[in-house]
Amino acid sequence: MTKKVTEDRLYMRTTKRIGLFDSGVGGLSVLRHLVTVTEGEGLEFVYLGDAARCPYGNRAKAEIATFVDEIVSWLTSFQLDAIVMACNTSAAVAKDAAVAAASRAPAVKLYDLIEPTADWIVANPPKSVGVMSTINTANSKAFSKALAARGYQGSVVELGCPKLVPLIESGRLGESECESALSLALTEYLQALAGVDALILGCTHFPFVADRIENLVQGQLKALFPNGLKLIDPAHALAFQLLGLAAPNLIPQQNEAPLAAEPQANCYQSDAFRFFTTGIASDFAVAAERCLGQPLGQVQELAVSVLERAASNESVTSQQSSKSIESLESIKLQNVAIDVATSGSFA
Numbered sequence: 371m372t373k374k375v376t377e378d379r380l381y382m383r384t385t386k387r388i389g390l391f392d393s394g395v396g397g398l399s400v401l402r403h404l405v406t407v408t409e410g411e412g413l414e415f416v417y418l419g420d421a422a423r424c425p426y427g428n429r430a431k432a433e434i435a436t437f438v439d440e441i442v443s444w445l446t447s448f449q450l451d452a453i454v455m456a457c458n459t460s461a462a463v464a465k466d467a468a469v470a471a472a473s474r475a476p477a478v479k480l481y482d483l484i485e486p487t488a489d490w491i492v493a494n495p496p497k498s499v500g501v502m503s504t505i506n507t508a509n510s511k512a513f514s515k516a517l518a519a520r521g522y523q524g525s526v527v528e529l530g531c532p533k534l535v536p537l538i539e540s541g542r543l544g545e546s547e548c549e550s551a552l553s554l555a556l557t558e559y560l561q562a563l564a565g566v567d568a569l570i571l572g573c574t575h576f577p578f579v580a581d582r583i584e585n586l587v588q589g590q591l592k593a594l595f596p597n598g599l600k601l602i603d604p605a606h607a608l609a610f611q612l613l614g615l616a617a618p619n620l621i622p623q624q625n626e627a628p629l630a631a632e633p634q635a636n637c638y639q640s641d642a643f644r645f646f647t648t649g650i651a652s653d654f655a656v657a658a659e660r661c662l663g664q665p666l667g668q669v670q671e672l673a674v675s676v677l678e679r680a681a682s683n684e685s686v687t688s689q690q691s692s693k694s695i696e697s698l699e700s701i702k703l704q705n706v707a708i709d710v711a712t713s714g715s716f717a
């Protein structure tokens with residue numbers, strides 16, 4: 371069960387402003403957890419979904435490292451306390467690029483989801499673990515390596531599941547065609563993972579279809595998982611690690627700990643949240659709302675060229691950023707000024 375964070379714990383917390391990034395809407399499943407665990411109190415969030423270049427899951431490593439360098443460099447201009455790699459593919463194949471970019475802003479702490487998940491698993495180890503992830507993450511064996519480094523003795527099966535991200539990004543979750551395709555893809559993947567006791571949702575998009583996985587495992591695929599299947603959302607471990615707290619029970623017992631409790635209605639519309647996408651703002655907002663079940667506040671479009679300049683250390687002024695954004699035809703909020711260079715203020 372996600373524990374309520376007491377005032378004492380909040381007082382001890384050092385992180386105030388958190389940046390998260392993903393290739394798209396997947397990292398919102400991590401944001402949702404952070405908001406749930408902290409109740410959002412006293413925190414501000416900057417979120418970037420690199421939808422123009424999504425998916426990352428089968429891109430070349432060098433290309434992902436370039437994207438990660440650009441994004442982390444850009445995020446550091448927000449005077450963040452922490453950056454969360456809310457994209458396991460980036461963490462699996464390009465963590466070094468993130469560390470190097472973050473080190474140019476020494477006050478910022480960098481987090482990924484793989485390390486805290488491995489810590490959490492070995493504290494309460496299941497007999498066997500399946501990992502559903504992108505192809506890149508599966509090929510990297512990042513979860514297996516992190517578990518082995520901590521002495522985990524059980525078996526780990528990592529599976530690349532490339533059909534899920536495009537469906538989740540489509541903005542059509544809940545529509546019959548999309549749901550049928552999801553069901554077919556999930557069935558294929560779960561069949562390949564038959565018999566594991568626990569399943570890590572190793573791509574941040576996948577918690578948004580956790581309920582579909584549970585329905586299949588409790589229904590037509592029940593025979594494949596005779597001992598049941600515990601779903602593990604890495605965001606749970608990350609949220610507690612980031613707050614400096616011990617995560618409660620890794621593997622929830624029966625009737626305990628939903629994967630993520632729901633934050634309050636309309637919580638993402640407050641000034642404490644700033645959402646950016648390199649894709650089309652309205653598409654991002656629709657996909658996000660389908661995933662989260664509630665609307666975001668305004669989403670700002672960010673030209674990829676702004677990210678590229680951030681990485682090349684070219685000074686990105688707020689004027690330059692606004693120009694890049696205004697040049698995108700689809701932008702709805704013409705008067706939005708993005709203070710990437712001087713982002714002391716959130717309002």
Ligand code: DGL
Nearest residue numbers: 396425426427458459574
């Ligand atoms: N959500 C990301 C992850 O956790 C990336 C998915 C993708 O772009 O393929 O791996």
